Amino acid sequence: MKEIILLKSGEIALKGLNRGSFEDALIRNAKRRLGSLGRWKITKSQSTLYCEPQEDGLDLDEAVERLSKVFGFAALTRAAVVEKSWDAIRAAAIEYLADALPYVNTFKVNARRSDKQFPMNSPEICRELGGALLAAYPHLKVDVNEPEMVVWVEVREKAAYIHARQLPGAGGLPVGTSGKAMLLVSGGIDSPVAGYMMAKRGVEVSAVHFFSPPYTSERAKRKVITLLEKMCAYTGRIKLYVAPFTEIQEQIKEHCPEELFTIVMRRYMMKIAQRIAAQNDCTALITGESLAQVASQTIGAIACTDAVCEMPVLRPVIGMDKEEIVQIARKIDTFETSILPYEDCCTVFTPRHPRTKPKLKFVQYAEEALDEEGLISRSLAGVEEITIQP
Numbered sequence: 001m002k003e004i005i006l007l008k009s010g011e012i013a014l015k016g017l018n019r020g021s022f023e024d025a026l027i028r029n030a031k032r033r034l035g036s037l038g039r040w041k042i043t044k045s046q047s048t049l050y051c052e053p054q055e056d057g058l059d060l061d062e063a064v065e066r067l068s069k070v071f072g073f074a075a076l077t078r079a080a081v082v083e084k085s086w087d088a089i090r091a092a093a094i095e096y097l098a099d100a101l102p103y104v105n106t107f108k109v110n111a112r113r114s115d116k117q118f119p120m121n122s123p124e125i126c127r128e129l130g131g132a133l134l135a136a137y138p139h140l141k142v143d144v145n146e147p148e149m150v151v152w153v154e155v156r157e158k159a160a161y162i163h164a165r166q167l168p169g170a171g172g173l174p175v176g177t178s179g180k181a182m183l184l185v186s187g188g189i190d191s192p193v194a195g196y197m198m199a200k201r202g203v204e205v206s207a208v209h210f211f212s213p214p215y216t217s218e219r220a221k222r223k224v225i226t227l228l229e230k231m232c233a234y235t236g237r238i239k240l241y242v243a244p245f246t247e248i249q250e251q252i253k254e255h256c257p258e259e260l261f262t263i264v265m266r267r268y269m270m271k272i273a274q275r276i277a278a279q280n281d282c283t284a285l286i287t288g289e290s291l292a293q294v295a296s297q298t299i300g301a302i303a304c305t306d307a308v309c310e311m312p313v314l315r316p317v318i319g320m321d322k323e324e325i326v327q328i329a330r331k332i333d334t335f336e337t338s339i340l341p342y343e344d345c346c347t348v349f350t351p352r353h354p355r356t357k358p359k360l361k362f363v364q365y366a367e368e369a370l371d372e373e374g375l376i377s378r379s380l381a382g383v384e385e386i387t388i389q390p
C-alpha cells in the first residue's frame with residue numbers, strides 16, 4: 001500500500017498575503033531536512049503538505065521524526081493513499097490499520113470530503129466505515145467522546161487518505177521567515193534553549209562562541225559543537241563562528257578593576273558578536289540571559305551591556321526560571337551535554353565580588369585602559385568558521 005506523510009501547517013495560515021512565501025519556506029525546510037534520507041516529492045494543497053517518497057524502501061519513521069522538529073507545522077501523520085472509491089477505502093482501512101486497531105478498545109471515524117463529487121458525504125463515510133471496522137475487528141466499540149483512536153478519512157482532489165496516528169508538529173513559524181540573528185552560545189544550559197526559542201519564531205540562527213585557550217580546552221569547544229548539532233535538528237543548518245578571546249580576557253584582568261571584569265568582558269562579547277553579525281546579514285543578537293540569574297544579568301548590568309549594542313538583543317529566556325529552561329533543554333536533548341563539567345571562558349575569569357549595579361560611566365572609564373580597536377580586530381582576524389548540518 002502506498003504511504004505518504006501529510007503535514008498540516010500551523011500559524012502561517014494567519015499570514016494573509018505572505019502565506020505563499022511562508023509555505024515556500026516550509027517546503028524548502030522540509031526538503032532540506034529529508035534530503036539525506038533519499039528522494040521525496042513535496043507538494044502543497046490547501047493548508048496541507050504532501051510528502052511522497054520517490055524511491056522504494058525510504059524510512060518513513062525517520063522522516064516523520066525529522067519533520068516533527070521542523071517549525072511551522074501544527075500536526076503530521078503517515079497516511080495510506082487510496083483510490084477514491086468506497087470499496088477501496090473500506091478495504092484499505094481494514095488492512096492499513098491492522099497493526100493498530102487490535103491494540104485499542106474504542107475508536108471513532110472522522111471524515112473530511114473536499115472533493116464534493118465523491119458520492120458519499122462525510123457523515124455517511126463515518127457511519128459506513130465505522131460499521132465496516134466494527135465487523136472486521138469485533139472487539140472494538142465506538143466512542144465518539146473519548147476514543148482511544150481516531151481514524152481519519154480525507155477524500156481530497158487526487159486521492160483519499162487514511163490515517164490514525166496524527167502527531168503534534170513543532171509549532172512556530174518556518175525558519176528563515178523572521179530574518180537572521182546571531183546567537184551568543186556558551187556551553188551552558190541557557191543559550192541553546194534561547195537559540196531554539198528564536199528559531200521557533202522563524203529566525204534563522206547563526207552562532208558565535210568565544211573561547212580562551214589555554215584556559216578553555218578543545219573539549220569545551222567540542223561541547224559547543226555537539227550542542228549546536230542537537231539544536232540544528234530544529235533550527236536547520238547553523239554557521240558557527242569561533243572567536244578567540246584569550247587576549248581580551250588577559251588585558252581586562254591586567255588593566256580593569258576586578259569587580260568590573262565580567263561586565264567589561266560581556267561588553268566585548270557583544271561588540272565582537274555584532275560585528276560578525278553585521279558581516280553575515282544578521283540583524284539581531286540572541287543571548288541566554290535570564291534576569292538576575294547571576295550578577296551580570298541584573299537590570300543594571302544588562303543596561304551596561306546593552307549600551308554597546310547597536311542591534312536589538314533578543315533574550316527569550318529572560319523571564320524564565322531555571323527549572324523551566326531545563327525542561328526545554330531536556331526536550332531538545334541539549335541538557336545532558338550542557339551539564340558536562342568543561343570550563344567556559346566566563347567561569348575562568350569570574351571575579352570574587354562582581355558588581356551587581358555597575359555604573360556605566362565607571363565601566364567606560366575602566367575600559368579606557370584597553371586598546372579596543374586592536375583587541376577587537378585581532379579577535380576578528382582569528383575567527384574560525386564551522387558549518388553545522390542537521
Ligand code: ATP
Binds near residue numbers: 186189208288294346
Ligand atoms: P548559559 O547557560 O547560556 O551559559 P549562563 O547562565 O551561564 O548562560 P552567562 O555565563 O552569564 O550565563 O552568559 C550569559 C549569556 O552570554 C549566555 O547565555 C550566552 O548567550 C552568552 N555567553 C556566555 N559565555 C559565552 C561564550 N563563551 N561565547 C559566546 N557567548 C557566551
Ligand code: MG
Binds near residue numbers: 346
Ligand atoms: Mg554560561
